[in-house]
Amino acid sequence: MSNGCIKGVGLGPGCQDLMSVRADRLIRGATHIAYFRKKGKKGHARSIVEGLLSEHVVELAMEYPVTTEIPFDDPRYNALLSAFYxxxxxxxxxxSAAGHGVVVLCEGDPFFYGSFMHLYTRLLERVPVDVVPGITGMSAAWTATGAPITWGDDVLTVAMATLPEAQLLNRIRQTDALVVMKIGRHLAKLRRALKAAGREEDAWLIEYAAMENQRVVPLTEAGDRVPYFSIVLIHGHGRRP
Known part of the structure; x- marks a missing residue:
C-alpha cells in the first residue's frame, strides 16, 4: 500500500466475519481509508469496520450530494453525482501522488451496483487501482432463507425495482429465479408486478441480510414499508438429479 495504490475493498453484506481474509488484512493495515456516506451519517461501510482500523488511520468521508431527494432521471441528478465523483x-x-495507498471501503462487492465503480473508471490510467471482491448482499439474502436460489438450468435475473412497471413485469415473467434490489418507495409497484406475473406468493422479503437485525418473511406478510437494506427474491425450482 506504499506505492499509492487505490484499493476498492469489498466488505461483504454487513458483518466482519463475512469479509475475506485479504479484505481484513488490508483494512487493518491501512494508513488511509475512504468511504461513501450520506450527509450527517456515519456511513454503513465505516460502521462495518469499527474496531479494525489503526488508531492513526487517516479517513476520507465522501458525502453524497444527493441520494433520493430528486428523481434519478432528473438531469440534475447525473450532473451532481458526476461532479461529486x-x-x-x-x-x-x-x-496517491504523495505515495500513500488508500483503501476504499465498499459494501458488498465493489463491481456489483457499487459507487466505487464510478471512481474506478475515472482512476484508471491515472493511478494504480486494485479491486478486492466481496460477498454480495443478495448472496447473504438467499442464504438467509435456508433454500438454494438456483437449481440445474435455472436462469437467475437481478432486477431493480426502479424499473418501469411494464419492464419489471416482463423480467419477472421471463425468469426462473429472481432477485429484486433498490426497493424502497417502489414496493407497491413491485407487488403489482409480482401479482400480475402470478408469482407474489413465491416471493420472500429479506431485510438486513447477515446483520444482527436480519428479518426473513414471505412478501405477502410484510408491511407497506421496507428499510434500505431489503431484497425480494424468488427461488428457482429447476432440474435436479
Missing part, C-alpha cells in the same frame, strides 16, 4: 477522484489522486 470527480471531486472524490481528485482527492484520491492527490493522496
Amino acid at each position: 470527480e471531486q472524490c477522484v481528485a482527492q484520491l489522486v492527490e493522496i
Whole structure:
C-alpha cells in the first residue's frame, strides 16, 4: 500500500466475519481509508469496520450530494453525482501522488451496483487501482432463507425495482429465479408486478441480510414499508438429479 495504490475493498453484506481474509488484512493495515456516506451519517461501510482500523488511520468521508431527494432521471441528478465523483477522484489522486495507498471501503462487492465503480473508471490510467471482491448482499439474502436460489438450468435475473412497471413485469415473467434490489418507495409497484406475473406468493422479503437485525418473511406478510437494506427474491425450482 506504499506505492499509492487505490484499493476498492469489498466488505461483504454487513458483518466482519463475512469479509475475506485479504479484505481484513488490508483494512487493518491501512494508513488511509475512504468511504461513501450520506450527509450527517456515519456511513454503513465505516460502521462495518469499527474496531479494525489503526488508531492513526487517516479517513476520507465522501458525502453524497444527493441520494433520493430528486428523481434519478432528473438531469440534475447525473450532473451532481458526476461532479461529486470527480471531486472524490481528485482527492484520491492527490493522496496517491504523495505515495500513500488508500483503501476504499465498499459494501458488498465493489463491481456489483457499487459507487466505487464510478471512481474506478475515472482512476484508471491515472493511478494504480486494485479491486478486492466481496460477498454480495443478495448472496447473504438467499442464504438467509435456508433454500438454494438456483437449481440445474435455472436462469437467475437481478432486477431493480426502479424499473418501469411494464419492464419489471416482463423480467419477472421471463425468469426462473429472481432477485429484486433498490426497493424502497417502489414496493407497491413491485407487488403489482409480482401479482400480475402470478408469482407474489413465491416471493420472500429479506431485510438486513447477515446483520444482527436480519428479518426473513414471505412478501405477502410484510408491511407497506421496507428499510434500505431489503431484497425480494424468488427461488428457482429447476432440474435436479
